[in-house]
Amino acid sequence: xxxxxxxxxxxxxxxxxxxxxxxxxxxxxxxxxxxxxxxxxxxxxxxxxxxxxxxxxxxxxxxxxxxxxxxxxxxxxxxxxxxxxxxxxxxxxxxxxxxxxxxxxxxxxxxxxxxxxxxxxxxxxxxxxxxxxxxxxxxxxxxxxxxxxxxxxxxxxxxxxxxxxxxxxxxxxxxxxxxxxxxxxxxxxxxxxxxxxxxxxxxxxxxxxxxxxxxxxxxxxxxxxxxxxxxxxxxxxxxxxxxxxxxxxxxxxxxxxxxxxxxxxxxxxxxxxxxxxxxxxxxxxxxxxxxxxxxxxxxxxxxxxxxxxxxxxxxxxxxxxxxxxxxxxxxxxxxxxxxxxxx
Amino acid sequence: xxxxxxxxxxxxxxxxxxxxxxxxxxxxxxxxxxxxxxxxxxxxxxxxxxxxxxxxxxxxxxxxxxxxxxxxxxxxxxxxxxxxxxxxxxxxxxxxxxxxxxxxxxxxxxxxxxxxxxxxxxxxxxxxxxxxxxxxxxxxxxxxxxxxxxxxxxxxxxxxxxxxxxxxxxxxxxxxxxxxxxxxxxxxxxxxxxxxxxxxxxxxxxxxxxxxxxxxxxxxxxxxxxxxxxxxxxxxxxxxxxxxxxxxxxxxxxxxxxxxxxxxxxxxxxxxxxxxxxxxxxxxxxxxxxxxxxxxxxxxxxxxxxxxxxxxxxxxxxxxxxxxxxxxxxxxxxxxxxxxxxx
DNA sequence: TTGTACGCGTTATCAC
DNA sequence: GTGATAACGCGTACAA
Numbered sequence: 001x002x003x004x005x006x007x008x009x010x011x012x013x014x015x016x017x018x019x020x021x022x023x024x025x026x027x028x029x030x031x032x033x034x035x036x037x038x039x040x041x042x043x044x045x046x047x048x049x050x051x052x053x054x055x056x057x058x059x060x061x062x063x064x065x066x067x068x069x070x071x072x073x074x075x076x077x078x079x080x081x082x083x084x085x086x087x088x089x090x091x092x093x094x095x096x097x098x099x100x101x102x103x104x105x106x107x108x109x110x111x112x113x114x115x116x117x118x119x120x121x122x123x124x125x126x127x128x129x130x131x132x133x134x135x136x137x138x139x140x141x142x143x144x145x146x147x148x149x150x151x152x153x154x155x156x157x158x159x160x161x162x163x164x165x166x167x168x169x170x171x172x173x174x175x176x177x178x179x180x181x182x183x184x185x186x187x188x189x190x191x192x193x194x195x196x197x198x199x200x201x202x203x204x205x206x207x208x209x210x211x212x213x214x215x216x217x218x219x220x221x222x223x224x225x226x227x228x229x230x231x232x233x234x235x236x237x238x239x240x241x242x243x244x245x246x247x248x249x250x251x252x253x254x255x256x257x258x259x260x261x262x263x264x265x266x267x268x269x270x271x272x273x274x275x276x277x278x279x280x281x282x283x284x285x286x287x288x289x290x291x292x293x294x295x296x297x298x299x300x301x302x303x304x305x306x307x308x309x310x311x312x313x314x315x316x317x318x319x320x321x322x323x324x325x326x327x328x329x330x331x332x333x334x335x336x337x338x339x340x341x342x343x
Numbered sequence: 344x345x346x347x348x349x350x351x352x353x354x355x356x357x358x359x360x361x362x363x364x365x366x367x368x369x370x371x372x373x374x375x376x377x378x379x380x381x382x383x384x385x386x387x388x389x390x391x392x393x394x395x396x397x398x399x400x401x402x403x404x405x406x407x408x409x410x411x412x413x414x415x416x417x418x419x420x421x422x423x424x425x426x427x428x429x430x431x432x433x434x435x436x437x438x439x440x441x442x443x444x445x446x447x448x449x450x451x452x453x454x455x456x457x458x459x460x461x462x463x464x465x466x467x468x469x470x471x472x473x474x475x476x477x478x479x480x481x482x483x484x485x486x487x488x489x490x491x492x493x494x495x496x497x498x499x500x501x502x503x504x505x506x507x508x509x510x511x512x513x514x515x516x517x518x519x520x521x522x523x524x525x526x527x528x529x530x531x532x533x534x535x536x537x538x539x540x541x542x543x544x545x546x547x548x549x550x551x552x553x554x555x556x557x558x559x560x561x562x563x564x565x566x567x568x569x570x571x572x573x574x575x576x577x578x579x580x581x582x583x584x585x586x587x588x589x590x591x592x593x594x595x596x597x598x599x600x601x602x603x604x605x606x607x608x609x610x611x612x613x614x615x616x617x618x619x620x621x622x623x624x625x626x627x628x629x630x631x632x633x634x635x636x637x638x639x640x641x642x643x644x645x646x647x648x649x650x651x652x653x654x655x656x657x658x659x660x661x662x663x664x665x666x667x668x669x670x671x672x673x674x675x676x677x678x679x680x681x682x683x684x685x686x
Numbered sequence: 687t688t689g690t691a692c693g694c695g696t697t698a699t700c701a702c
Numbered sequence: 703g704t705g706a707t708a709a710c711g712c713g714t715a716c717a718a
Contacts, residue, residue: 018688055711076626085421123442283571
């Protein structure tokens, strides 16, 4: 039987023989209530099975007790990216213990991104939002600021931002990859990058160029949309070039897996003829043959840290920049010594 | 400038020179308001940029205007499964136009599933929930019923359920796979199934047994947890058996991909020595080598249908059973003629 | 500690 | 049929 009429704070007050206001004080652990009175009130509340009404609380304090995450990628790309599920689990690690809800919205091409944020803010559905996949001159920073809700950005935007940022140094991961390939004797190394419009993709690309130049590599970069299809196309283009690379550094695992597919289809051996590295440490990357050498980031920890930062921002803390631990390199079977030119 | 004080219904009433109550009637398209008065009220509302306060509305009508989705798998398994991102996009296709929000909760082992539903209901955060991955004797059906919120189940539970169900006939997909393999001359065919505790996994398994028996196959089934790791282990076990199968039917694409990895590692050719089929039509399955033959379901359409069904249930419609279009078979390169025994 | 106004939209009751 | 008035949902905040 669902209890149709939930007990209200007035019921508790009546049962404890005090006023509504005092009940509120007692339940919120605020001073000014005699210890025995407080005990009586708490007992009455527990007795009646009272739980606060979220909507009443929202109405009076003007907070939603919820945070929003708007995902602006197409479902295909999300599916191929293990980041979001783990990241969301990390957010929930934190939100679930603080009584916040996570409101998830999807902004596909048909559904305007700006409209989605606007709707969330107009309804005061959320107290703050998490901005992922920060882009160059990202309009969301100003939009969200304008909408008057708190926010945290994943990575530091290239526009002035009043929000706390939480960043992982992707560049460090890329440098580990480059060093690994250099040690294996590779010289012609290509990079299959994500969309240049996304700052983290751009940063990976930038880190690659710097590190590869320092290592004396002969490089080439192809930009993609992070999808497996894009990875396959980029790989085909690179292998078709007059001087194909001996190693390809992919900006995520899905593309690396697709890259191995293309190489195999052409009869190339991995890593005998071509070494391949990924980024993200997807589960699937461990189980294909050869298992891919990849950069592992702590998406779940990133989520938990982001949630804490957002709650702090909502509480009024000053914005700040938070740096996460550097990613690590997991060496598996998809990388090996560079083929000798003689072959 | 965020407008600190939003216009309320009282402001609109004042501007239009009418009472609060009448404004509410006009804004909700209810009879009893003179046409010109209504026009004046709507104009005043538009003029002031009034938008309804969700929390006030929630408080007075007792609805949250939100629906919940509790995901009870571990992040790893979610990441490996393209179903959820697409399904969620489908939910949003519907929710976003009806002004509902989607509240996402993750129930990992540490965070009790029942507690998650209870919290959602206690806070009246949601008006209804979507129950995915229905299990044998699933306790959530009774729990959610007890909590007094609406729900829709994905698939028909094996316990009495007062909720609308939305089902796709996975069995039909499996039958297509079996027919395909039979036509290719396979006789020793194994099935790598999902957890027997999940009804849809069980149904796939059941459909496999029936169809495989009818086709005269010599079968064997291994149960897994749907993860790539599980798929790899199951494949290894099957290939180690005295009479290894010539084809393996996997219950999802991630496991199939892992299966190909294991086969390749052992020097087997796919499909020359072993044919492999998946389920879900993941993007990655199209880009590995060989591309996998798989069963395609319309997860996004499933999501949209589920959202509509849930909204109808919340509105008070009678529960019913909804059947989706049958899945289809996408034949690619991972299946081929059965190897001749002579080899 | 108490009483009460407040946040904001909905709806039942009434008067014209 | 038009419209106004007031109570309601429920917790918070502040004056008394």
